[in-house]
Amino acid sequence: MNKGTLAKEEIVSIAADVIRSKGYQATSVNDILVAGDIGKGKFFHYFKTKHDLGIAVVDRYIDTWKTNMIEGILQTDSSADLRIQHMLEETIESFQDSNVRKGCPFGNLAIEMSEHDASFRKRIESFFHEWALALSETLMEAELATPKDAYEYAEHIISSIEGSILMAKVKQTSKPIENTIFHLKKTLFH
Numbered sequence: 001m002n003k004g005t006l007a008k009e010e011i012v013s014i015a016a017d018v019i020r021s022k023g024y025q026a027t028s029v030n031d032i033l034v035a036g037d038i039g040k041g042k043f044f045h046y047f048k049t050k051h052d053l054g055i056a057v058v059d060r061y062i063d064t065w066k067t068n069m070i071e072g073i074l075q076t077d078s079s080a081d082l083r084i085q086h087m088l089e090e091t092i093e094s095f096q097d098s099n100v101r102k103g104c105p106f107g108n109l110a111i112e113m114s115e116h117d118a119s120f121r122k123r124i125e126s127f128f129h130e131w132a133l134a135l136s137e138t139l140m141e142a143e144l145a146t147p148k149d150a151y152e153y154a155e156h157i158i159s160s161i162e163g164s165i166l167m168a169k170v171k172q173t174s175k176p177i178e179n180t181i182f183h184l185k186k187t188l189f190h
Contacts, residue, residue: 080142
């Protein structure tokens, strides 16, 4: 990775942390500059606007989650039952400690930006669609859903997970996530 790409990735990483903590609209370019001790020239060399940076942050989250959740879990060679269980366990592990207070980056941005910015909404919608598609294929392979209802069932599972993350953020405890995962496992693997 060349020095320029590394500098750009560092800015995106710093911005992701600030935006996840404060929200996109409440975050200013100056907040990001201060958090990363970044000069304005360096920032504007890579990003014309805060919006451009925001899109880069969303794309980074999507790439990371696709690599970890979809490719790294749901599309591996393990048995379909184990892949689903691993996805559910990874959800619990991902939202412990400070992450439970910050919530899900996709959920946060979807709630905050979907109504105001189509480019954010479409990217997040596309990610949720890819996750639901991969999960629906795994559900069919595990014989937990038929082709007719697999996608809707996958969306139900994802909605349950995202809702529990929202509740965990509000309550400042991972207990809602743990409860939801417990009940999803009970329903799926009774």
